[in-house]
Amino acid sequence: MKQYIIATVAETVRLAEGIYSTTVIAPEIVKFAMPGQFVCVYTDDCAHLLPRPISICDIDRSTGALRLVYRVVGFGTDELSKKGAGASVRLLGPIGTGYESVAEGKERPVRILIGGGIGIPPMLLLAKEWSKAGYEVHAVLGYRNAELFLRDDFAPYATCYIATDDGSVGTHGTVLDAIRAEKLIPSGAEERTLFAACGPMPMLRGIAGAAKELGIPAYISLEERMACGVGACLGCIVKSRETDSHSHVNNKRICTEGPVFEVNQLCL
Ligand SMILES: Cc1cc2nc3c(=O)[nH]c(=O)nc-3n(C[C@H](O)[C@H](O)[C@H](O)COP(=O)(O)OP(=O)(O)OC[C@H]3O[C@@H](n4cnc5c(N)ncnc54)[C@H](O)[C@@H]3O)c2cc1C
Numbered sequence: 001m002k003q004y005i006i007a008t009v010a011e012t013v014r015l016a017e018g019i020y021s022t023t024v025i026a027p028e029i030v031k032f033a034m035p036g037q038f039v040c041v042y043t044d045d046c047a048h049l050l051p052r053p054i055s056i057c058d059i060d061r062s063t064g065a066l067r068l069v070y071r072v073v074g075f076g077t078d079e080l081s082k083k084g085a086g087a088s089v090r091l092l093g094p095i096g097t098g099y100e101s102v103a104e105g106k107e108r109p110v111r112i113l114i115g116g117g118i119g120i121p122p123m124l125l126l127a128k129e130w131s132k133a134g135y136e137v138h139a140v141l142g143y144r145n146a147e148l149f150l151r152d153d154f155a156p157y158a159t160c161y162i163a164t165d166d167g168s169v170g171t172h173g174t175v176l177d178a179i180r181a182e183k184l185i186p187s188g189a190e191e192r193t194l195f196a197a198c199g200p201m202p203m204l205r206g207i208a209g210a211a212k213e214l215g216i217p218a219y220i221s222l223e224e225r226m227a228c229g230v231g232a233c234l235g236c237i238v239k240s241r242e243t244d245s246h247s248h249v250n251n252k253r254i255c256t257e258g259p260v261f262e263v264n265q266l267c268l
């Protein structure tokens with residue numbers, strides 16, 4: 001159930017060049033939060049009315065702590081990165097469908113989580129929950145360079161594999177190159193494997209193609225542009241195979257029907 005709250009910042013720390021982690025105390029949101037969902041962060045400046053969608057990176061249900069990890073790209077993320085302990089931030093969440101819609105269950109016990117760049121944060125809570133549920137979790141994380149933000153946070157929950165654009169750590173290339181180089185899907189393992197991915201669109205298209213070729217179900221989380229964040233403006237639509245019940249065209253709203261989709265639902 002979505003809540004609109006004013007949360008207090010517990011801490012903001014810099015993780016890498018331009019990448020920050022802000023933890024807020026938000027028990028009302030944490031209570032209902034699921035991996036794959038996001039929150040809308042409102043700025044303090046009333047001239048910037050639209051909220052900024054940021055994925056839920058981690059939660060602690062015992063303390064109500066909610067962690068957001070983001071790249072500073074403009075006004076809203078810059079403002080958030082400057083909020084230290086004790087500052088207030090307006091939030092709406094949790095929003096969207098999470099990975100609770102993944103139906104394959106125990107017959108797909110090998111879970112390969114793939115995060116590219118700022119698509120890495122939402123994979124952390126998923127790794128935590130799926131590891132707790134008893135799945136064999138592998139995290140394939142793609143970075144620009146050796147500034148491997150969040151890598152150590154995955155270690156308790158997943159076996160990690162790294163790909164970097166500049167080849168400074170792990171496989172030189174993309175997350176798909178790392179999956180091949182590490183032989184993560186040996187012949188016959190396709191039937192036991194499931195992909196979950198978040199990252200830039202070219203990466204997600206690559207994952208969708210590989211999933212189709214190998215016959216592996218894949219769930220992807222889209223982080224495209226948004227406006228209202230609550231299903232009203234159609235500013236976040238993605239082309240879908242089926243007709244949408246809302247507007248009766250081949251569209252899905254990322255903020256409402258997503259951000260997590262089974263790849264075959266979409267025309268990527
Ligand atoms: C479901 C979802 C989850 C996301 N999770 C994360 C995350 O965990 N970490 C992270 O770093 N980024 C994430 N993003 C991207 C993040 O929302 C944008 O980088 C952010 O809104 C930019 O705001 P700004 O004010 O700093 O930039 P500006 O460019 O000043 O933003 C201006 C306007 O454009 C919108 N906008 C700009 N870029 C994006 C974008 N890529 N996606 C959506 N709206 C955008 C803003 O919401 C705002 O309304 C996510 C996006 C979506 C849709």
Ligand code: FES
Nearest residue numbers: 227229231233234
């Ligand atoms: S952002 Fe307005 S409908 Fe999704």
